[in-house]
Amino acid sequence: MAHEQHAEMIKILHDCAEACNHCFDACLKEDDVKMMVDCIRLDRECADICAYLEHAITRNSPFVSELAKACAAICEACGTECQKHDHDHCQRCAEACMKCAEACRNAA
Template sequence: MSHLKYQSAIEKLHECMEACNHCYDACLQEDDVKMMAECIRTDRECADICSFLEQALTRGTPFVSELAEACAKICEACGNECKKHDHDHCQKCAEACYACAEECKKLVA
């Protein structure tokens, strides 16, 4: 099982995907949803790429470096957007995004 060498990344990707999904859902419950539109959009993008990379790592993708580079960029963008908002779910999501981005950077060859 070659994906065991990626176990740390897989865990961070999963944590980030869960945090983004939670933030996305919580943002939809905010009073001013329109103000949260960019946060919601980046949460979706980030959750999707994290989920995809997590799956790709477990099946032994030959595109680890390319996918990890894109994932790191999207995670940072999501973290930067979430950090702008004072909501607890946004702050926790930003932390998960930044941690995931750092882990993804380790995978870039």
């Protein structure tokens, strides 16, 4: 996977990581942070794997397919958790995660 050929995938990954980081930060400011623990944890996992896969694509890693499979699973888990919460940041994050999960499945 040469990174020039996968600009859209890189953008989806970047957008998902950004949405997860925003959601993570916003969740920490919610009144009931304890209720947001799973969301916060998955936001971190998702942002990290998206950033890692983005870097792997740009350096033409031989493990892109395997990483994309893992990324799809983590993005889906994060999106599912975020969908449980009514906060705008969670809903936007869920959308980005589900879009990224689909793109990762296609890339794998």
